[in-house]
């Protein structure tokens with residue numbers, strides 16, 4: 041059985057979550073979002089969660105070793121036997137090296153790093169136009185692509201629509217700067233290792249999905265040879 045051990049890369053707002061959901065359906069790959077995993081372990085008060093919480097309470101970053109231990113723990117689960125989709129880690133070359141070593145210790149290795157590319161201008165347009173319902177944050181609109189019938193009012197319950205702080209243009213541009221400075225070396229790293237696969241995130245979610253699926257099907261065939 042050939043595994044698909046994947047990393048998902050791309051700027052905030054590129055649609056990584058959407059693609060991850062579809063890949064889980066297509067290939068049965070669990071989506072391991074390190075942020076979610078970390079929060080879940082803290083809530084469940086596991087040994088690693090407790091350790092992570094001490095750093096977080098002190099306002100410090102959770103060390104790479106703790107995150108990697110959680111990942112190694114998670115990919116040992118039955119549902120990750122044929123592969124996984126890792127999102128949110130690694131964020132730099134040092135973490136990438138540490139992850140490669142940890143996977144090597146399990147006699148596993150990465151199959152590919154999937155990069156969904158979207159221009160900064162397009163991302164700002166997508167994110168800054170987003171409006172959410174104050175009553176139900178699941179009610180999401182976009183001033184340009186999916187406007188409500190009445191400006192500033194939720195179609196579903198008549199509540200006020202607001203722009204979240206995270207979606208302010210200033211905030212988005214700062215996040216993008218951080219993304220570029222951290223992730224660009226990582227893109228070069230995986231490119232150099234022959235693992236990088238690029239996808240045009242300006243296309244529709246359906247088109248991106250079709251392209252990723254075709255790429256992974258080919259990858260799996262090649263691994264079987």
Ligand SMILES: [Zn+2]
Pocket residue numbers: 173174175176179194195196197198199
């Ligand atoms: Zn609403």
